[in-house]
Amino acid sequence: MEDKRMVNKSAQFKNMIKHIDQVPENVIKEEERLTAASPFRQKFHIEAKSGFLNDPNGFSFFNGKYHLFYQWTPLAFKKDPSIWHHGWYHLASSDLVNWEDLGPAIESDSPLDKHGTYSGSAMTVNDKLFCIYTGNTWTNTQTDDWRRLPYQVGAWMDKKNRFEKIDKPLITDSFSDCTGHFRDPKIWMHDNNYYAVLGAQRRNLTGTAKIIKSVGSDLTQWQKYGELKTDEKHLGYMWECPDYFEVDGQGVLLFSPQGLPAKGDHYRNIYQTGYFIGEPLNYDTLEFKHEKFKELDAGFDFYATQTMEAPDGRRIMLAWFGISEIDYPTTKYHYSGCLTIPRELIIKDKKLLQRPIRELKSLRKKETQINLLIDDSMSELNLTGMVTQELDFEVDLSLAEKFVLDLRADQENSHHTRLIIDKEKQACILSRKDSGVMFAEKYGTERRRQVKFQEKLHLHIFIDVSSVEIFIGKGEVVFSARIFPNEDQTKIFVQSIGGESHLVGKIWDL
Incomplete structure (x- = not known):
């Protein structure tokens, strides 16, 4: 009207x-x-x-x-x-x-x-x-x-x-x-x-x-x-x-x-x-x-x-x-x-x-192989510190309850965009409450989807200066989010809760 x-x-x-x-x-x-x-x-x-x-x-x-x-x-x-x-x-x-x-x-x-x-x-x-x-x-x-x-x-x-x-x-x-x-x-x-x-x-x-x-x-x-x-x-x-x-x-x-x-x-x-x-x-x-x-x-x-x-x-x-x-x-x-x-x-x-x-593969530059057992300590991935990256890996939660991935994080990991994979609830949660400059908070700072994945889940992620696009499984679930981090937020941290997770895949600078 x-x-x-x-x-x-x-x-x-x-x-x-x-x-x-x-x-x-x-x-x-x-x-x-x-x-x-x-x-x-x-x-x-x-x-x-x-x-x-x-x-x-x-x-x-x-x-x-x-x-x-x-x-x-x-x-x-x-x-x-x-x-x-x-x-x-x-x-x-x-x-x-x-x-x-x-x-x-x-x-x-x-x-x-x-x-x-x-x-x-x-x-x-x-x-x-x-x-x-x-x-x-x-x-x-x-x-x-x-x-x-x-x-x-x-x-x-x-x-x-x-x-x-x-x-x-x-x-x-x-x-x-x-x-x-x-x-x-x-x-x-x-x-x-x-x-x-x-x-x-x-x-x-x-x-x-x-x-x-x-x-x-x-x-x-x-x-x-x-x-x-x-x-x-x-x-x-x-x-x-x-x-x-x-x-x-x-x-x-x-x-x-x-x-x-x-x-x-x-x-x-x-x-x-x-x-x-x-x-x-x-x-x-x-x-x-x-x-x-x-x-x-x-x-x-x-x-x-x-x-x-x-x-x-x-x-x-x-x-x-x-x-x-x-x-x-x-x-x-x-x-x-x-x-x-x-x-x-x-x-x-x-x-x-x-x-x-x-x-989009033509954007790929330096490649880093990832094959890690992740425990309950918050661990930084040893990467180049480039902001623009592509992540393509599988996480195995056979022995774990949750897997936490913090993107565009600062050195203390007090600021980040957080993805949580919850095996028990068969859910994926994306949070940008600590991503950087806050905006649109009245519409919430978290998004959640149910994902049937048994124990292993494929993640394919594109990170640009002020955005993340996260493709889960074979593309059944996609999270698109604008984020506005500080320039020092160039780190990636991982954590496994309730047992070890196994992370296998590749990360490219773009």
Whole structure:
């Protein structure tokens, strides 16, 4: 529901500009200098040079390269005067690891997206890349009768990375049974027809997904096709960033529902991301028969996923490594947000498994072999002291009750990010209460998941300057967490409780 307390919404757009090149270069450079001075800048995660980064968009393969865009508000934290610019920023890569900076892509410079170039997707059509996204506009902004008017907008990118917007909307406004919250089209092709799924909010303030369908083959005309029929009528008040795809003959709807109340160890974040798995979508009735909703990530900072099918058939996913309405410690340096590492999605036993893509092996530098018996004393692993590392090992708890792993620890191990493997309770617990700079504490400092592992468990962990991503088992459970340690937190400590644990594997500097 729109918040009518803001009587005159026009003030929000007073200092909005159409193109970033309208901003004096010294203003942009000053913002970028401030951001570059942050001690929390990541080494191998995608971040903006300044401002606010959120949803990944347009993730696709075109003209021999992977293309990726992200939601971009480069002057989001500038004051006196504030300047608002919003659009898509463009990166390209041949390996999903090393990204070429191609600069601003789609900006909010047309009547269809004048108040924001929101999320969308892309796919190769003939010899061009077709992009579809939500253009945000508001009507009656000078009065207290304003309302959101979304457009679904199309744009073509050629092989020289030049964009041309389609000047007429593909879809105007929302469905009649929905509010103005209607956005984030994810496109795909089925039987020579193009479809897109969008997140929506019904007028009874429940979330859903809607389908639009192309009319003809030139992608300039679309129709409102219908609602994706699921078994969930009351799963939150809004679904964002829906993504429908099929893997191994099974249909998957990945999306971010807002408004789920916490339930035990689940839904502990302000907003969630999860999925349905079921039979393939029935395109005639739009019925989607599926299993219960499952949360995708067990950590603190994970939202707005987008997937694409790689040329070799893998389904690869990226996500915003953050959540809206949280004040991250980086904002004092005038930036916020990054993207997760790319992950391959695999279906097993009606569950999505996540695994780091194999291309990330190219980041590996010095290797350390680990083969240790761990006792009840807190022991430091003898490593190089590099902050950015990859850990890949198996822990054997046959003779132990718990295994404790402290990452990004200081010399006294009074500050760390702690992972506990509890054999008796068949659980994994991640705590960031002592990680460093504290934030978002009202959403809790601990996350927990049940994991069936008998006595041995595989751990695969990526540590960057201000994040950890922990893959457990074969990817059944993943914890994604932003952390903000001090620069002296370069140690790793281990401990076994209730007997000895055996640790075997490798650690690489990245």
